[in-house]
């Protein structure tokens with residue numbers, strides 16, 4: 242019977258994730274362009290056709306509209322159903338792994354941050370300050386619930402340390418490559434993610450991010466002429482992997498000191 246509820250809620254979280262993903266598309270695109278989140282309602286960017294409720298169903302609308310606007314037949318970006326589906330899967334995996342717990346809140350926060358940043362960083366090569374501030378506050382509130390107010394303040398200091406480290410890395414990278422290496426958004430992002438773990442774990446997450454970004458950067462360098470690599474999403478992926486794999490300070494010390 243317990244297994245039944247677990248599957249039932251996992252599917253529920255998948256569906257909730259699809260709806261949130263649809264909203265994160267809107268958040269990522271409109272916040273980057275400094276537009277209002279709610280008005281006007283969703284419309285085709287080409288012909289302004291106002292979308293009816295049945296054209297707003299995550300993933301499914303894209304499939305039965307065959308990826309085109311109903312009125313002017315303009316192609317709809319594959320990015321929309323991709324973000325919706327990824328958010329749904331991340332929400333479902335988060336619930337399946339953590340059930341109803343404080344860890345679930347953090348997993349959902351990181352999943353949401355990742356999907357919004359994928360939209361902003363891949364489309365505009367930016368991570369808007371309002372997104373950083375909003376998630377910084379949410380992570381701080383999560384820390385108060387999970388660890389208490391005193392520890393939450395200690396973890397703010399950890400965040401500032403990671404911000405400083407990332408800033409130093411940028412200065413070093415700029416001097417080494419004689420061009421802009423890390424974006425300001427990446428540095429601020431590291432500042433808020435640094436509030437989640439002890440610095441040694443955050444540094445491991447950052448290393449993991451760089452390791453995954455390396456093969457992908459070859460693709461980005463070939464594809465875009467500006468030679469910009471959106472690193473933000475990889476940083477969040479690093480932190481999500483560390484969380485889902487359950488890697489903590491002890492594992493890292495054991496790894497570093499093994500004979």
Ligand SMILES: [Zn+2]
Nearest residue numbers: 285288310313
């Ligand atoms: Zn249209």
